[in-house]
Amino acid sequence: MAAMFIGEHTFKVDGKGRVSIPADFRRELEEGDPTASQTGRARMVIVYGADTQKQLIVHTYDGYRQLAADIAALPRGSERRKVMERMILKRARPTEVDADGRLVLPQLLRDKIGLDGTAYFAGLGETFEIWKPDVHEARETAITDKFIAQHGEDFDPLSLLDDEGV
Template sequence: MGRRFRGESHHKVDSKGRVSIPASFRRVLEASDPNWQPGDAPELVIVYGDHRRQYLECYTMEAIEEVDAKIAALPRGSKGRKILERIFNGQSLPTTVDETGRLVLPAKLRQKIDLDKEAFFIASGDTFQIWKPETYEEVEMAEAEKLMDELPDDFDPLEFLDGAGGA
């Protein structure tokens, strides 16, 4: 397992769709790109998915290769493989970080998530997500609060790790 993304931040999006990636996220992209060398632009894959997905999910090269390997292990022609290939191969965009640490988000992707002048970045382990800030607040935060409200007040989230395996 490679380095993990951590944290969240807001960044301005210019009229050409350029948005700075948090510096700590860039370090993870570099460390998780087997072809990256100092001075090179790290590669990543942005998965935008279908109409139900309201955010862009950015995969490191290591993370997307892991997903690709799992998809390839599914029976050719199976429903699961077809769906996953459509999402991760068809509804995705391979890209790089530019020399100033920015992503250029094409108009199609900005329009898909209704992104205008500001983007919200949030870490999700070996991926990170880009949201329209208002959508994140309305959708994702509401869902997280709903899930937490179902738990007792003294619940320790680390209990989810019990029995998860590992060291």
């Protein structure tokens, strides 16, 4: 079964880059790593992507392995495969939950998204994202404002599930 990361959380980041992982996210990470029950530490993969990407995308261990298999299934030498290998496989960092339920974000990753004292976690179903809170808020506002301007304030996001959705 695919992971189910939902909700939003904000946590402090200490000087060593340690940040608590939301408890419900930790459970999903454990479910997505077959060795977590033996080791007591769930593995995950953080994709930091293109230089223009303003967030870190966190996958369960099994979810990332499936994504890597999907990329490997693309035709060798194809432009799509080359781009995905460079943006998703090359720019990934495996890590694990520490004994205190935290994630240690290396300086490279904190610098990439400008993370300083606080991290914003956004659950997106199969993955979750880590943002600098004000960057996330600005991005979210811009997307929401644009969508409402196009579709009106009465827009129901559930309509996107319909075949005739917006």
